[in-house]
Structures are given as C-alpha cells and as structure tokens.
Amino acid sequence: MKKAVHFGAGNIGRGFIGLLLNGAGYEVVFADVVPSLIEQINLARSYRVITLDAQVETQTVRNVRAVLLDSEECRKEIVDADLVTTAVGLGNLVNVAAIVVDGLRLRKQQNNDQVLNIMACENAIRATSTLKDEVLSRCDDELRNWISSHVGFADVAVDRIAPNRAGHAVEPLDSVVERYFEWDIETPSLKGALDVPGATFVEQLDPYLERKLFILNGAHATAAYAGYHKKYATILEAMNDPEIAETVTSVQQEAISGLVHCYPSLQLDALEQYAASVRARFLNPHIQDDVARVGRDPLRKLSAQDRLVRPLHLAHQAAKETPGIVRALALGFAYDNPEDAAAVQVQKQIQELGIERAVSNVTGISDPATLRQIVDEYQAL
Numbered sequence: 001m002k003k004a005v006h007f008g009a010g011n012i013g014r015g016f017i018g019l020l021l022n023g024a025g026y027e028v029v030f031a032d033v034v035p036s037l038i039e040q041i042n043l044a045r046s047y048r049v050i051t052l053d054a055q056v057e058t059q060t061v062r063n064v065r066a067v068l069l070d071s072e073e074c075r076k077e078i079v080d081a082d083l084v085t086t087a088v089g090l091g092n093l094v095n096v097a098a099i100v101v102d103g104l105r106l107r108k109q110q111n112n113d114q115v116l117n118i119m120a121c122e123n124a125i126r127a128t129s130t131l132k133d134e135v136l137s138r139c140d141d142e143l144r145n146w147i148s149s150h151v152g153f154a155d156v157a158v159d160r161i162a163p164n165r166a167g168h169a170v171e172p173l174d175s176v177v178e179r180y181f182e183w184d185i186e187t188p189s190l191k192g193a194l195d196v197p198g199a200t201f202v203e204q205l206d207p208y209l210e211r212k213l214f215i216l217n218g219a220h221a222t223a224a225y226a227g228y229h230k231k232y233a234t235i236l237e238a239m240n241d242p243e244i245a246e247t248v249t250s251v252q253q254e255a256i257s258g259l260v261h262c263y264p265s266l267q268l269d270a271l272e273q274y275a276a277s278v279r280a281r282f283l284n285p286h287i288q289d290d291v292a293r294v295g296r297d298p299l300r301k302l303s304a305q306d307r308l309v310r311p312l313h314l315a316h317q318a319a320k321e322t323p324g325i326v327r328a329l330a331l332g333f334a335y336d337n338p339e340d341a342a343a344v345q346v347q348k349q350i351q352e353l354g355i356e357r358a359v360s361n362v363t364g365i366s367d368p369a370t371l372r373q374i375v376d377e378y379q380a381l
C-alpha cells in the first residue's frame with residue numbers, strides 16, 4: 001500500500017487531503033504538534049468527514065495513524081513515504097521543513113531510490129516552492145543534489161471550505177466540509193507518476209491558483225472583515241447583508257479585471273460564473289463559518305503577495321480602479337479582534353506608527369495615491 005505523510009491534522013488536513021488520499025489508496029500518517037490529537041487519531045485509527053449540505057453525507061476515513069511533528073517516528077515515516085503533503089498554515093512551514101530535511105537525509109542514507117513528491121496545500125502563492133526553499137537552505141550540496149533527482153516539489157491550489165467544527169461536529173475527530181472541492185496540481189515538477197482521483201493535473205498553475213486565491217479567498221476575507229465590522233459572527237450572516245455582499249462582488253470584479261489582463265487563458269464569462277458560484281458557497285445555509293476563522297491572521301492576508309494586495313496591483317496594471325479592494329483593505333486594518341495575535345500586531349503598528357505607515361508596512365504598497373485611498377476609507381469607517 002502507498003503511504004502519505006500529511007503534516008497538519010486540522011480542518012482541511014482531515015476533511016480534504018486525508019480523505020482524498022485515502023480514497024486514492026494511500027495509508028495516511030498525520031503529523032501534528034498537538035499531542036492530544038495524535039493520541040485520539042491513534043486510538044480511533046479512523047475519523048468521519050461530514051459534508052454540510054441539504055443532504056448531509058458522512059464518509060469514514062480508515063487506516064490512519066499519527067505522529068508528533070518533532071519526533072524520531074515522524075522523521076522515519078518520511079523514509080518510505082510515497083507522498084508528503086502539508087496543511088499547517090503558511091507560517092508553520094519552516095517547522096515542517098526542518099523535520100522534512102532530517103527525514104530526507106535518512107531516506108538518502110538508506111539508499112531509497114524511490115521518488116517522492118511533496119505538496120504544500122496552503123492558501124498562498126506557491127507554498128510548495130516556499131517549503132522547497134526552506135528545505136534546500138538547510139541541506140549541504142550532496143543532499144541538495146540527491147533531492148533534485150529524487151524529490152518533486154509540486155505547487156498546488158486547494159479549495160474546499162472546511163469551517164470550524166463547533167456547532168457541526170459530534171465525535172472528537174469529526175471533520176466538517178462543504179461538498180465542493182478542487183485540488184489543482186502542477187505537473188512539470190512532479191517526479192514519477194501521481195494518481196489522485198478527484199485532483200486536477202495542470203501544466204501551469206498560476207491562473208488556477210490566483211483565480212482561487214483572489215476570487216475566493218480575497219472575497220472571503222472581505223466578508224470576514226466587513227462582517228466583523230458590523231458585528232456579525234458568521235460569513236453567512238455577513239453575506240446576507242446587502243452592503244457587504246456588494247463589496248464582496250466588487251472585490252471579485254476588480255480581481256477578475258486584473259486576472260483577465262494578466263492571463264489570456266482565463267475567460268471573463270467563466271471567471272464571472274466562478275465568482276457567482278463562490279458567493280453561493282459563502283451563502284450555504286448549512287455552514288456556520290466564523291468570521292474569526294476566515295479573517296484569521298490579517299498580517300498574512302493583508303501582505304503584498306496575498307489575496308487582496310496582489311489583485312489590487314493586477315487591477316491597476318489593467319488600468320482599473322479598485323474601490324472594493326481598497327475598502328476591503330481598510331476593513332482589514334480595522335479588524336481589531338483581541339483574540340487574533342496577528343490582528344493585535346496590526347493594531348499595535350497602527351497605534352505606534354499611525355495608519356498610513358502601518359498600511360505601507362504591512363501591505364508593501366508605496367504608491368501615495370493608493371495609500372491615501374486606503375487611509376481615507378479606514379478613517380471613514
């Protein structure tokens with residue numbers, strides 16, 4: 001049986017990656033940093049994935065095990081793995097990289113000629129490439145050369161809303177998801193054959209990845225920050241507010257204008273249909289998705305390469321105005337959730353540096369006119 005080591009046994013790790021890999025015939029070994037989660041998985045050896053929809057569906061993922069991230073067991077699991085995947089959050093990839101390097105060093109010593117593919121399923125531009133850089137920076141030349149001929153690092157885009165379990169889950173390991181899913185895998189970087197039924201294999205990932213990150217995640221973040229501002233608890237409540245729904249649609253339209261300009265392979269009609277389908281997913285009445293989950297880590301979400309600032313620049317390249325994204329960014333800077341450590345840091349910057357310098361620091365935006373628009377919008381909130 002093929003074996004996959006998946007880092008991050010959280011919402012998307014269990015509810016999407018683990019489920020699909022299990023369906024593709026892999027034994028899935030989860031690696032996580034939470035000891036109680038490891039114990040629960042090893043005790044149960046299976047868990048349920050519940051699809052939240054008009055027709056609730058419950059699937060059981062069997063033959064799973066779990067190991068602690070920083071353990072000998074975890075390093076050894078990499079020696080004979082066929083696949084390594086992650087869904088840990090972009091900022092946690094550095095910790096995964098340190099363990100993966102140790103695992104690859106062991107794999108090389110044990111003369112394992114079998115090729116391995118690694119995919120980081122994080123919401124970010126080319127997260128696998130980020131992980132690869134982290135891995136290679138920790139290797140000597142010999143290991144680096146061996147890795148280049150034995151290990152494929154394939155960038156991916158993953159899409160499935162896996163909300164918080166609270167209010168949905170019954171058993172401790174239940175994972176809850178929407179019905180829709182998409183896993184796009186960039187093929188040129190793969191080593192050997194990879195067969196994951198349900199995944200989409202593409203030659204050039206950028207249009208798929210940016211379409212998803214901007215039209216879905218950018219709009220999602222907008223709904224979360226606008227929802228928080230109006231004291232809504234969930235994305236559903238926020239999206240039912242016509243003013244918020246209008247801002248979300250504007251953000252999507254501005255992103256689409258930049259995407260169409262940048263990627264000739266993307267068709268306007270298809271993107272508009274995709275945007276409408278995304279809004280319908282946000283309005284799924286069977287999902288309670290907390291604005292706090294969707295808005296989490298605004299330092300990352302408001303950064304230069306992420307879901308709001310990058311489409312803003314693309315739209316500007318297409319000579320389009322971006323009032324929707326400007327409003328979304330202003331709302332992101334107003335996201336003062338004291339329970340979110342990154343939001344607290346953003347608020348600290350605003351207090352210490354003033355809003356204009358905080359916006360420029362966090363977003364990397366230097367154009368004075370754009371900065372002014374965001375600051376004016378923030379001050380008018």
Ligand SMILES: NC(=O)c1ccc[n+]([C@@H]2O[C@H](COP(=O)([O-])OP(=O)(O)OC[C@H]3O[C@@H](n4cnc5c(N)ncnc54)[C@H](O)[C@@H]3O)[C@@H](O)[C@H]2O)c1
Nearest residue numbers: 008009010011012032033087088089092095122123161162
């Ligand atoms: N939830 C979604 O709808 C969704 C959809 C697509 C992509 N994603 C992406 O997947 C990633 C995970 O999101 P999530 O919603 O599942 O979060 P989550 O918090 O539910 O799960 C993350 C898991 O990773 C574990 N973890 C943290 N650092 C780790 C490390 N260094 N090694 C191993 N495990 C570690 C945590 O303990 C947790 O169990 C994020 O990058 C997110 O953007 C999420």
Ligand SMILES: O=P(O)(O)OC[C@@H](O)[C@@H](O)[C@H](O)[C@H](O)CO
Nearest residue numbers: 123158159160161162217220294
């Ligand atoms: O996971 P994040 O924090 O990057 O973004 C929050 C949500 O937008 C995200 O988790 C979506 O639910 C997911 O990307 C849907 O595919």
